[in-house]
Amino acid sequence: MKKVLITGGAGFIGSNLALKLIEKGYSITILDNLSKQIHGDEPEQTSPLYISVKDKVTFIRGSITDRELLQNALIGQDVVVHFAAETGTGQSMYDIENYTAINIGGTALLLDILANNRQSYHVKKIVIASSRSIYGEGKYLSDELGFVYPQARISSKMNEGNFEVTYSGVNKPLQLVATDEESKIHPSSVYGITKQNQEQMIMTVCPTIGIAPVALRYQNVYGPGQSLSNPYTGILSIFSTLIKNGKDINVFEDGLESRDFVFIDDVVQATILGIENEEANNQIFNVGSGVPTSVITVAETLIKYYQSSSQINISGNYRLGDIRHNFADLTKIKQKIGFSPAVSFETGIKFFVDWVNQQEIKEDKYEESIVEMKERGLYK
Template identity: 70%
Template structure:
């Protein structure tokens, strides 16, 4: 299996994956529409991600919503790594049709072609997301393992950002989400990732194609887009700091995420391509460690050596979750995967890289106003 198609292969994960695969002797084709939100107005000049792969891969400038582009890209491929997607929890709540068209319909077009035309595809890797877990997994003294519903606007308006479950009076204990945890996304983005994963895992076996799903946590590292104000807390905060602007932290700053370094994500994905043990399986890809947003902000400020005010605002976004971190037991046992980078190691590599980049315009305020105008930011 030497011919690999990466959709979204000019993006952050895709470009890093492509470069690593090339060093291992694979022939890589990339299908990417070079989204302005990620790559800028003139990708040939403004996108380091695109420029890192051009001339090294077979590049197709096209969209996964185009049947013609898919038909061209699929010729001669052994493996598909399907990364192309609209990303961003907040934005997905008011660009609903766009997220459904790209993420769900784009995947459906691919599967339609494979189901109705001769091909040599043997495996499909689908990029799923931790967002499908919604509020995640908790332990209650009264009820044992519980999966809370979305937090209510009324509670958060009163400054209560905690996660609760009906019939539980004692505080809930946060637990890592394993692959058997309940799937109940709290955003349109999460819903589309759930649909993508389920379509791949359901349809591929009927076509004689091995499916593998990776539920990526918050991926970060050198090379990620600093232009996109809609997703990627490390990029957003970094751009604010570099512009000398203060950081406004939502809720009480104690909300947590599992931050996983890009090199670890690439290594896990390649294991999914190469290892038969991955066939038909779903895996978390993270570190298994929850980092709160205050720690993220203070670490970035310290690493950049730029003093900017950090404000805990109490604002919140509808659709955001409180906590999530991955149970890494399954991927360790089946694929012998263990992340190499701690948060402190990875963040140092990331900030060292940012320090070498031109300072991007801080467009975060614009994205916030868009959410406010639609009633999604409180």
Template identity: 60%
Template sequence: MKKNVLITGGAGFIGSNLALTLIEKGYNITVLDSLSEQIHGENSSLYESIKDKVNFIKGDVRRKTDWENALKDQHVVVHLAAETGTGQSMYEVQKYVDVNINGTALLLDHLVNEPHNVEKVIVASSRAIYGEGKYSCETHGDVYPVEREESHLLQGDFEPKCPQCGKELTLAKTDENSKIHPSSVYGITKQNQEQMVLNVCRSVNIPAVAFRYQNVYGPGQSLKNPYTGILSIFSTQIRNGNDINIFEDGEESRDFVFIDDVVNATVLGLEMEEANYEVFNVGSGIQTTVMDVATTLKEKYKSPVSIEVTGNFRLGDIRHNVADLSKIKEKLGFTPRYDFKTGVSKFVEWVQSQEVNEDNYSKSIDEMKAKGLFK
């Protein structure tokens, strides 16, 4: 008999794709999701894709009764529900703490204090917990830069410096043993989620797994949310005929991982005992600059919009990140199947089949400006 799986945030981007994959594998899926308007808008294609295939509970992870209802007869919990915007987290602090930390605390309280059938918990962590990540200094070897100084950023000096000697650094791939030092409220809440789940679940002998997802993208990603996901943000700008403004110098980079690879890794963590009580990076292992993203999308959409490098920056942003995937390859046999070129082609093809959404990105920037977080 296949197990019952609860996916919190299961109507979201990762959650809905995971739900459909697990249904194909014979699992019985329950979804707990608030259908946040910021992500889903008035009509959600992600929700529509799962609503008749899962036991859907519209609820909030901040409510104890919703957890009690959702956890009945569940064998596995995949906890994806979270507020996810790095920039937004810096001025909506209470909401991010309430949803990400307090919501997780309610789950763990139930597992410790109430009867249940839960045999495994998977929690979505994030690359944001690494802050600036891992670098190499020619003098001091492996180093973990502190948050970049605003005075340097204002002068157009965007690269992190060695915290010991101040020299320029070479980016290294960030492994799971790297220093945890998030530079945003979002990153802090994800660190708390991960540590709380692993710590409490171990204390009550429930195997737990934390996945540190990198920048996930692909068909189904919200085109309505102006706070997270630069491929979606840029795509919406392009389809509205609006020019793309790139922060810093455009050379900041991320590890973009395709949604199918993320789902595959998560399923491996759910099904394999080798994953128990472990943390894993989930990414492509490849560094891609924001300028590369913008120019690739402009080419794919055959758009005449301009790409402008502004030199602006957001406090709390990191400069670079790329994941070391050695551990997940060794323990779970995971290898990403999609490179950025292939994944972006699939993403653009999907976007072009969707209606054009209003471009609200400038409103999100205005909010940050008003708080002094955008320079």
């Protein structure tokens, strides 16, 4: 299976995956709309991600929702890696129609084409980029009840500065544990809902049409090459752009909220294992570092490595739709296909900072994104 279509393949993960697959002898086709939010105003001239792949792949510019374009892109492909999607939890809470049309509609169209034109295509596997966002809050252990899955936090509590999750009938603090693939699915954002829907459609439809599905639930992916101009996704990029513009960092809540940050090279390796390994077929896997890191730690580490005088402002502000904690249990992916992350957070941050220091300073659009959320009552 040497011919691979990567939808959204000019993005951060997709372009890195494409380059690694090319090294391994694959023939790559990319379908991507070169979104302005990710690639800038003149992407074909200025987007580093696009430029890194444009002469090495068959590139098709357009939307995943364009039936004719997608039909043509699928011709001759052995594998589809489906990255094309709108991303970002905060933005999804008001750009609802667009997120639904692209994420759910694009995936539905992909499957519709393959299901109704079986003789025209010989796609053998689809790898879907799912997300940790489908879990909502992570998995917790209660002394009284055992494992529990808290619902979205209540504004009235967060307004008082109480940011930790609670669970009905439990009075003692909950203990955060790693979220495994059997954990409850209860997304707290429109983005999470669309990723859940994408995953479910792929895992449900593909086996009925002779295609092996693989779902990879990525945690927070970071590393050299990620967009520094998109104020809606990636706190490492957002914080770095603020620092480079000489501004202070606004940390939401109390700074103790945590995420699982996984380095881009590890994500690419996990994805290739999903493509190449038959043991991955019909399986769902977490892809992360397996380690929770607090947001305040991220901010402090970036300031240290940038040798910056920027200050950290722990604001107590919060965004509706954000979770408190989540980190991946990697037991299944290690046992089934042999994936173990190789890059620690400390090492990965050094690689990322070294790369950012070589880039042109990007315009800070963070305040614009905050204003948008405030206007819609999503930022408190």
